[in-house]
Amino acid sequence: INANFSPYYDKRGEVEGVVVVLQDITEQKKLDDMRKEFVANVSHELRTPLTTVKSYTETLLDGAMEDAEIAQEFLGIINSEADRMAFLVRDLLQLTRFDNKQVRLDITKIEMNEFLSMTVRQNKIHAEAKHQTLTFEPYEHEVVVFGDRDRVGQVVNNIVTNAIKYSLEQASIRIFITEEEQFYKIHVKDTGMGITREDLPRIFERFYRVDKARSRAMGGTGLGLAIAKEIMESHGGKLTAESEYGKGTTMIMWFPKERPILEYEREEQKA
Ligand code: ADP
Numbered sequence: 001i002n003a004n005f006s007p008y009y010d011k012r013g014e015v016e017g018v019v020v021v022l023q024d025i026t027e028q029k030k031l032d033d034m035r036k037e038f039v040a041n042v043s044h045e046l047r048t049p050l051t052t053v054k055s056y057t058e059t060l061l062d063g064a065m066e067d068a069e070i071a072q073e074f075l076g077i078i079n080s081e082a083d084r085m086a087f088l089v090r091d092l093l094q095l096t097r098f099d100n101k102q103v104r105l106d107i108t109k110i111e112m113n114e115f116l117s118m119t120v121r122q123n124k125i126h127a128e129a130k131h132q133t134l135t136f137e138p139y140e141h142e143v144v145v146f147g148d149r150d151r152v153g154q155v156v157n158n159i160v161t162n163a164i165k166y167s168l169e170q171a172s173i174r175i176f177i178t179e180e181e182q183f184y185k186i187h188v189k190d191t192g193m194g195i196t197r198e199d200l201p202r203i204f205e206r207f208y209r210v211d212k213a214r215s216r217a218m219g220g221t222g223l224g225l226a227i228a229k230e231i232m233e234s235h236g237g238k239l240t241a242e243s244e245y246g247k248g249t250t251m252i253m254w255f256p257k258e259r260p261i262l263e264y265e266r267e268e269q270k271a
Helices: 026-061 068-099 112-129 149-165 212-217 224-234 263-270
Strands: 002-009 015-023 107-111 133-137 144-148 172-180 183-190 238-244 248-256
Touching (some): 112 183, 144 248, 224 238
Antiparallel strands (some): 002 015, 107 144, 172 183
C-alpha cells in the first residue's frame, strides 16, 4: 500500500485537516516483477547460446581450423546455436505483436476433419521415428471452425510436437473432436510423462518448463504454449490442459461454433 498525506488550510492559513490517499500497489508490483523476470529470462536464454558460439569461434581462430574434421563439427554447433537464437527472437517478436494487439487474423472456414487428417499425415514421420503411434479419429459430422489456417496449424503442430517430445517410445497420441455447448473441442491425448498438479497451471507461462535442460536439448524455446494460448484466445477460444503425472497429458483447443467477433474488430467498430 502506498500512502500520501497532504494538509489543507482554512482561510487564515491554519491547518484544518489532512487528505490521505491510499493506493493499492500490489497489482502494479506484480506486473513490475513479471516484467523484470521476463527480461531476465530473455537475457539468460540469449546469453547461453552466445557463450557457446563465442567459445567455439575462438577455438577455431586459435588454430582448430587446421583440422578440417574438427572445423566441420564446430561450425555445425555454431550453426545450430545461431538457429536457436533465431527461433527465440522469432517467438519473442510474435508474442510482442500479440501484446501490442498488432495481430490481424485471416479468418476463413476450416473443416477440421480434413485439416487434422492433413496435419497428422505431416507429423506421422516424427512420431514413427520414436516408434509412437499418432492417430486422428474423424468426427461423425463436419466440423467447421473459423480460423486463420496458418495460426491454427501452428497451434496444432506445437501441441502434437510436444506430445511426441514429452512421450517415450511406444507411446500413443490420439487426436479426436468432441463438442460442448457452443464450442468444438480438439483433444490431443498422449500417454507420455504427464505433468504434476503443481506444474500444470504454469505450462502456459512464458519460459516455464518443467525440465529446462531437457526442453532446451530438444530445441524448445519455452514459449510455444504461451503463443498457442494467445492464438486460441485471439480466435475467441481457449487452450486448456489435463494431465496425470506418469500417465499422460491431454491438451484441448476450444473453438467457438459461431464466427466470433474478434477483439480488434470490436475495437474498430467502436472507433
Ligand atoms: P518447450 O519449448 O519447452 O516445449 P512449451 O511452451 O511448448 O515449451 O511447453 C512448456 C512446457 O510444458 C514444456 O517444457 C514441458 O515441460 C511441458 N509440456 C508441454 N506439453 C507437454 C506434454 N504433452 N507432456 C508433458 N509435458 C508437456
